[in-house]
């Protein structure tokens with residue numbers, strides 16, 4: 001036979017390349033749908049702005065909601081003065097609580113404390129809470 | 145020394161992997177004349193693995209309660225990226241598995257491979273066949289469509305024909321008087337946990353028996369001779385055979401890819417084949433849609449129940465037929481395996497297949 005002129009190890013190398021290439025192609029064809037199927041739900045991450053009624057936040061109180069799939073807290077520091085922060089503690093990611101008596105945020109995990117401006121007052125958190133834009137538009141609070 | 149060789153050396157010292165490879169792959173010789181039908185077991189293993197993978201993926205989004213099941217399946221089909229693909233592969237795969245099971249069983253019958261010493265291999269295979277059908281039946285309910293609901297109502301109702309305990313059996317299957325939330329709960333548990341675990345264990349036993357006894361020599365060709373009567377255990381060897389790896393594995397892979405291609409063809413070109421219109425409406429316990437039929441592989445059973453004047457007789461005929469199949473190796477004890485030397489068996493075999501096909505077609509159009 002003609003191809004007997006090739007030494008067996010060359011033929012084997014050729015076959016390995018062909019089979020390897022085919023297997024890789026098949027793995028990609030099967031892997032891509034699998035990757036997409038398992039890709040995380042965007043969970044409203046594409047929603048740019050969330051609106052809530054102004055009345056849902058008391059004066060001197062806090063209101064928690066989900067914005068872009070993450071917990072956010074809105075404060076009414078004094079009548080008509082609003083602020084919003086990511087409620088995720090900058091230490092290890094627990095969700096901070098609003099403690100109305102001293103008027104500050106307390107993280108239940110390792111007692112991190114944040115002010116109404118988001119600044120660290122004490123405990124292990126390394127950074128202030130991430131601020132989120134919030135504006136008052138008539139009776140609505142527009143977050144984001 | 146290459147890293148691969150170092151790894152193999154490491155494992156070889158500890159586990160003797162080279163000996164394992166020699167015994168089970170390169171030095172394991174299988175019959176030279178092994179035909180296409182000998183690859184069906186490997187095809188079934190591959191298809192079942194695919195069902196496990198797609199099944200686990202579907203579980204991520206499926207919700208097993210009557211209020212949400214249908215919507216969750218619609219969500220998988222319409223919203224989840226490639227959800228339709230995963231679901232179709234699972235649905236079509238189940239049908240292809242039944243085809244492969246039937247071919248595997250029919251070829252084992254035709255070649256008389258169920259005969260001594262392989263009676264137990266047959267018996268475990270027969271159990272696998274029934275477990276697979278049970279998986280199909282329980283899976284059919286899960287989408288909670290009109291089709292699911294009423295096909296399950298009809299199927300579970302058949303058990304009611306059993307004398308004395310029939311009514312109780314129906315209620316036990318359904319978990320209540322009618323198909324409902326309770327039925328979905330138990331079918332879901334069976335479909336995703338109970339039956340797959342059992343199936344896995346029995347597949348292990350089936351493979352152990354097949355490997356321990358040795359694969360049979362195909363009963364064809366001039367050089368085939370019926371073996372001498374077996375008096376003590378002997379592993380069937382094929383000194384003139386071909387190595388399992390790579391020769392036979394290549395054959396197996398060819399057959400596996402053939403079946404996968406058939407599956408892909410249905411998924412992409414005839415996706416509606418196994419999903420009739422009644423599967424697109426949510427279950428409504430108060431409205432029975434017209435012309436509810438079970439899946440094609442249950443049509444023979446459905447039709448036999450209708451042919452006989454009483455359901456008890458119909459059920460008894462089915463039971464007798466299945467029992468006959470189960471214990472066939474213990475009744476048909478002659479050593480002859482060559483089809484040409486078993487005219488009576490082969491006649492019954494083909495008439496039986498024809499009868500089954502005819503009854504199924506009748507059931508389809510009735």
Ligand code: HEM
Nearest residue numbers: 182184185186188189249257265266269270272273359360
């Ligand atoms: C879950 C389904 C099944 C799987 C995964 C499976 C797997 C296998 C495999 C891998 C083999 C060896 C290769 C071959 O001959 O194809 C085999 C052989 C065999 N199977 Fe199955 N099988 C299944 C169902 C069945 C059924 C339903 C029957 C019959 C009732 C059956 C009866 C046999 C017999 C008698 C042999 C021995 C054949 C011989 O030695 O020539 N199996 N099976």
Ligand code: FES
Nearest residue numbers: 089091092107112
């Ligand atoms: S996670 Fe908040 S203080 Fe540690």
